[in-house]
Amino acid sequence: MSSSLTETGHGAAxxxxxxxxxxxxxxxxxxxxxxxxxxPALLLTGGILYPFGLGLYYTVFDFAASKPQPDMVGLANYRxxxxxxxxxxxxxxxxxxxxxxxxxxxxxxxxxxLLLHRSTRxxxxxxxxxxxxLMIAPVIAAIMWKLMLQPSxxxxxxxxxPFGMGGVQWTDTPAGALxxxxxxxxxxxxxxxxxxxxxxxxxxPASPFEAAAVDGAGWWFTFRRLxxxxxxxxxxxxxxxxxxxxxxxxxxxxxxxxxxxxxxTVVLQIRAYLEAIRFQRYSFGISYMIxxxxxxxxxxMVLVRYLGKIQNRAAEVPK
Numbered sequence: 383m384s385s386s387l388t389e390t391g392h393g394a395a396x397x398x399x400x401x402x403x404x405x406x407x408x409x410x411x412x413x414x415x416x417x418x419x420x421x422p423a424l425l426l427t428g429g430i431l432y433p434f435g436l437g438l439y440y441t442v443f444d445f446a447a448s449k450p451q452p453d454m455v456g457l458a459n460y461r462x463x464x465x466x467x468x469x470x471x472x473x474x475x476x477x478x479x480x481x482x483x484x485x486x487x488x489x490x491x492x493x494x495x496l497l498l499h500r501s502t503r504x505x506x507x508x509x510x511x512x513x514x515x516l517m518i519a520p521v522i523a524a525i526m527w528k529l530m531l532q533p534s535x536x537x538x539x540x541x542x543x544p545f546g547m548g549g550v551q552w553t554d555t556p557a558g559a560l561x562x563x564x565x566x567x568x569x570x571x572x573x574x575x576x577x578x579x580x581x582x583x584x585x586x587p588a589s590p591f592e593a594a595a596v597d598g599a600g601w602w603f604t605f606r607r608l609x610x611x612x613x614x615x616x617x618x619x620x621x622x623x624x625x626x627x628x629x630x631x632x633x634x635x636x637x638x639x640x641x642x643x644x645x646x647t648v649v650l651q652i653r654a655y656l657e658a659i660r661f662q663r664y665s666f667g668i669s670y671m672i673x674x675x676x677x678x679x680x681x682x683m684v685l686v687r688y689l690g691k692i693q694n695r696a697a698e699v700p701k
Contacts, residue, residue: 441669447662459669468645468653469670476649478560479635480628483567487624490568491575492617496605498576499583509580512573520570524637527566528553556646559639563647566634571627575620582616583609615693622685629678650674 441459443452463469494512498505515523530537531552539548553559586609594604632651635641641648641656648656650670658667 437668437672440665441672443665445664446666447664452665455665459666460673462666463669463673468648469650469673471645472648472650472653475560475647476629476631476651479564479567479631479647479649480625482560482564483571483628483631484621484625486564486568487572487575488617488621490572491620492579492613494572494576495579495583498580512576514573515570516573518570520567520633521637523570524566524634527562527569528638531562553639554643556643559643559647563635563638566638567628567631570634571624575617575624578616578620579613582613585616586612611695615689618685618689618692622682622689625685626678626682629681630674650677 442454442456444455444459445452498509498512518526531539533539533549533551533554536552538552539550542548542550551558552562590608590612591604594608599607630651631649632655635647635649636652636655639647641652651674654667654670654674656667657663657670661667
C-alpha cells in the first residue's frame with residue numbers, strides 16, 4: 383500500500399478495479415489542512431491587535447493637529463488624564479449609566495421572560511414583537527426618542543398632559559438627560575435580556591417544579607428557591623454583556639444629548655471622542671480609550687469569574 387492516503391482514509395488499492403480510482407491526497411497536504419483552518423482566525427486577530435498596538439504606540443507621544451512633529455512623552459498622557467477632574471466626572475457618569483441601564487434591563491428582562499414563559503397565545507405573539515427594538519439601530523432609536531421627548535411637540539408630553547405632567551424638560555436638565563439616555567438604552571436592549579432569560583427558563587428541568595407543586599409550594603417560594611438560583615447563570619451572562627456594553631456607550635447618548643447639557647452626560651467614550659476628534663488632541667483621546675479598555679477588561683474579568691462560581695454552584699460541583 384502506498385504511503386499516500388486517499389480522501390476516504392483507505393489505500394488506493396482497496397478500491398479494486400470497479401469505478402474510477404479515488405483521488406490520492408499527499409500526506410503533506412493532509413497535514414497542512416489544520417493550519418489552513420486557523421488562517422481566518424489569525425487574520426482576524428491581526429486585524430484587532432494591529433490597531434490596538436498602534437494606539438498604544440500613539441499614547442506615548444503627543445500627537446495633535448497643532449503639533450505635526452510630535453515628541454515622545456512616555457506616560458504623561460495617562461498622568462494628565464488621572465489628574466484632571468473631567469476624567470473623574472466622566473467616569474462617575476459612566477458608572478451611573480452602566481449600573482442604571484444594566485439593573486433596569488435585568489429586572490425588566492427577567493419579568494418579561496417570566497410572563498412569556500406561560501406559553502399563552504398572547505405571549506407567543508408578544509415574543510415575536512419583543513425583538514423589534516433590537517432590529518432598530520441604537521442611533522435611530524435615540525433620534526426617534528429625541529423627537530418624542532421634545533417639550534413642546536413631543537408625543538410623550540402630549541400623552542402625559544391629561545395627568546398634569548406636560549411640558550417636562552426631559553433632556554434639558556442634567557438629571558433628566560441622564561435618565562432619558564438610560565430609558566432609551568432600556569427600551570432598546572431589554573429584549574436582549576428577556577430573550578436570554580426566556581431561553582434559560584425553557585431549559586430548566588421540570589422535575590423540581592413538579593415536586594414543589596406537589597408539596598403545595600407557592601409561586602414566590604418556587605421563584606425564590608428554585609427558579610432564580612437555577613436561572614441566575616443565564617441572567618448573569620446577560621448582565622455581563624449589557625454592563626460591558628454600557629460602560630463603552632457612545633451612540634445613544636451622543637445622538638440624544640451630545641453629552642449635554644453641559645458635561646452632564648459626557649461618558650468616557652464621548653470624552654475620548656471630544657479630545658481626539660473635536661479638540662484634535664489625538665494621543666490624549668486615544669489614551670482615554672486605552673483607559674476605558676482597561677476598565678472594561680478588568681470589570682469583565684471579575685464578572686466572568688463570578689459567573690464560573692455561580693455555574694458551579696448551580697450544577698452542585700464542589701469547588
